[in-house]
Amino acid sequence: MRYALLGAGNTQxxxxxxAFPKRIxxxxxxxxxxxxxxxxxxDAAGDFDGMATRWMxxxxxxxxxxxxxxTSQASGPRYQVQLLTESDVRPAIVSEQAYPLTVVTNEELVADATGLxxxxxxxxRPSAKSITVELPDGVTYDTGNHLAVFAKNELALVERALRRLGVEYDQVLRLDQPAGGRTHLPVGTPVTALILLTEFLELQDVATRSQIQTLAxxxxxPWTRPQLQAYTAETEEAEERxxxxxxxxxxxxxxLLERFPAVELPLAVFLEMTGPIRPRFYSISSAPSANPRHVRLTVGLLEGPALSGDGQYRGTCSAYIAGLEPGDVVYGYVRVPSPTFAPPADPATPLILIGPGTGIAPLRGFLEERATQHANGTQVGASQVFVGCRHPEHDYFYKQEMQDWEKSGxxxxxxxxxxxxxxxxxxxxxxxxxAADTVxxxxxxxAYIYVCGDGRRMAxxxxxxxxxxxxxxxxxxxxAAQQWLAQLEADERYQQDVFA
Structure with missing residues (x-):
């Protein structure tokens, strides 16, 4: 038997x-x-497209x-665009994996820092939200699980894209795919351009080298093409650039389309080269023992000056979540994280919980589970909880609950x-x-040790x-100390849910 193996991963x-491709x-x-x-x-943290393309x-x-x-391939766009009237619109496309989640509450966690x-x-720090959603009948979760959320692009971002592509937001489209095959787009379903770009396309992904070549x-x-090709040539200089x-x-x-107005990109080509809206995974901040159908998330708004120098950047999903109101319906699904991040089966086992900022998210769920068990008369082990923020009057998330759980012992x-x-x-x-002696x-x-939050510096x-x-x-x-930590990890007594 012969094989070809491409290992995808993220160095973060x-x-x-x-590890898994090597095992295979x-x-x-x-x-x-x-x-x-x-x-x-x-490597998803680097030039993923370039590395995969070279291997392929x-x-x-x-x-x-x-x-x-x-190995030749047919040229030309995969999609054809047909213009329709508003009366043809029947948009009803959702992910097969997802189910509807109803927003129950959406509360701001960050207070004004003026004068502190x-x-x-x-x-x-920017805004952070504590949002509770209700699961459908028959769906539940375990403490430590993740919730996948399918976001929508913000209106301002969609309007930028439509303006550059020269398409009206209320223009009705029906996509056809003559060659067939899998697609993330609503083929055969009439939709407006606004819905298409809001709900189906990742508009803020970094441009890959193959995408830049398509623009070229x-x-x-005669000025624009060489500017773009300077990023795509098969040279060390182009790759570094x-x-x-x-x-x-x-x-x-x-x-890039905004920087290079001489690029005349048809909508069909833009659709083909743009990836689908991906679900974002958030650690669940609640325990099913408190309410089996209510899931709480702790989400910090990703916002700040764009690294590109072009205005402000707002995270696609965090901005979407920040604007949700009670009664709104979003789509998502419960996922078990891998590697495992779950409290020990024995509630008497002591815990060391380390989660500054939004890293407190899953750890709040652990504590809520212990609090429920304690209230029901179960003996629970003590939890040493390490939380961090800028100022206790500004961004100490779930401060009152922490104080209540401390008082309860x-x-x-x-x-x-x-x-x-x-x-x-x-x-x-x-x-x-x-707290070295206590730890x-x-x-x-x-004790089992759980660390959640920034994986670049904090962890x-x-x-x-x-x-x-x-x-x-x-x-x-x-x-010897590193071997000791490695053994704790092997015994699942040192677990991390970290991100870069």
Whole structure:
């Protein structure tokens, strides 16, 4: 048997990057299989499209050479656009995986920071929402699960795209796909241009090199074409330029269309080159023991100056969630995270919960479950909770609940305030170091450690703080401390739900 294997992954998930493709290849090789080409690697945090395209081109070339295969493809757009009248519109397309979720509440978690501290130390944080949705009958979830949410693009972004494409927002379209095949678009269903771009297309994805090449092919301008081809040529210089100016600045196809007005891109081609709206996965902040059909999410608005330098950037899904009101219906589904991120089966097991900012999301669910068990007379282990924010009067999420759970005896809360001068801990890793004796005793008593939040800076700093406690308490070196942490992970006593 022969095989070809392309491993997709994301280097932001360091612990599991390419682990599964490697396991598959080891099994194939052990069974006597031989590769057609070397195993490929595609990194979603880098030039994913370029890496995958180069591997695929090599595969097709190898197959063509070995089997005299015809690898040519029909040219031209996959989609044809037909203009219809408003009376033909019957838009009713939703994802097959998703089901309707009804918004119950949507509450702001961030208070005005005016006068609380000098903003030169650190600026206030953007909005964050605590949103509760109701699941349909027959659907439930487990503590620690994720909720996938299908967002919609903001109106201002859609209007930008339609204006650049020269299409009216109320223009009715029906897409046909003569060649057939799978698609994320509502083929055969009349929709307005506004609905099409709002609900079906990712308008803020970074432009890939193949997409930029398509743009270059749709301009006759002698200045514009070389400008675009400078990102797509098969040279080191072009790849570095793409990495720095497009990938590094998160510039989308729409952004390039606005920068290069001489590109004349037909709507059908734009639809073909633009990916589908992807679900965003949020850690559930509640426990089914409190209400099996109500799911709470804790969502921070991703907002700030665009890396491209073109105005403000707002995250597609966080902005969508921020604007939802009670009674609104959204689409999504419950998902079990992988790797596992769930509380131990025995409620008497002590916990160490570390979640600054929106990292508190799943940990609030853990605490709500323990609080419900405690209220029902079950003996629960103590939870050492490490939370962090800028200022307790600005963005201390679920502050009253934390205080109530501390008073009931199920939790001891350790705080870190990054904008409060003189507070004992600025970051959660400082708070962990300050509570070294308590943390060590909890681990000796069998505590499970859960870390949620920023995987770029916070999670490594927390890991180092725990390693430092091990070195301090045992007199060991760093190698022994890292082995100790690795064993905790292997025993599922150290779990992370982190993001970059």
């Amino acid at each position: 998930w360091v612990a599991t990057y390419q 290849e080891e099994g194939l090789l052990a069974a006597g299989a031989t590769p057609v080409v070397e195993r490929g690697i595609a 081109n090599n595969l097709w070339a190898t197959l063509a050479e070995e089997y005299a295969a015809d 501290w000098d903003f030169q130390i650190e600026p206030p 092919e749709h301009t006759e301008c 793409y990495q720095k100016e497009i990938l590094g600045k998160r510039i989308s196809v729409l952004g 199920i939790a001891q809360v350790h705080t870190a305030f990054s904008a409060v001068t003189g507070h004992p801990a600025r970051f959660v890793q400082n708070a962990i170091a300050n 060590w005793q909890a681990i000796e008593d069998g 490594p700093a927390v890991r180092e703080a725990l390693a430092a406690i091990h070195r301090q308490k045992t007199g060991s070196n760093d190698e």
